[in-house]
Amino acid sequence: MYTPIVGTLGYILSADASQTLLVHRNRRDHDHHLGKYNGLGGKMKEDEDVATCMRREIHEETGLTCTQMELRGTVNWPHFGPNGEDWLGFIFLINAFKGTPRSANKEGTLAWHRLTELHRLPMWPGDRFFLPLVFDGDPRPFHGYLPYKDGQPTQWSFVRL
Secondary structure (H helix, E strand, C coil), X not given: CCCCEEEEEEEEECCCCCEXXXXXXXXXXXXXXXCCEECEEEECCCCCCHHHHHHHHHHHHHCCEEEEEEEEEEEEECCCCCCCCCEEEEEEEEEEEECCCCCECCCEEEEEXXXXXXXXXXXXXXXXXXXXXHHCCCCCXXXXXCCEECCEECCCEEEEC
């Protein structure tokens, strides 16, 4: 039976839209994401919708308040978790915010990275498939399928509607 963990993943754009704020997961030794760069987000709570979850996660992880964001797409990650858990992620682009981001959180250090340089960072291999869709400016949301096996993607497909 398919019962995924539902979560959000957000990419905050700089004011000039040339950079995004990422977390370098370098704080917890037993972190499934240790050493990787990632967007910000996490698991949705029972009493939340996905937009509320995204705003909460951004605030908890960065100290920022989202003032404008858009749903860029969804990704179905079968067998992605450390114990083979399935994930269903709602991917957001945060276009405007209030505040100044922290330099770190409990998961790692936070820093701005140029969109043109993201390919140089260590991240989950599957992120390289959907990240261009997050930032490409096409107004249609994407809906991706990205199964994993042993920490590696086995397939990638998406549709835009």
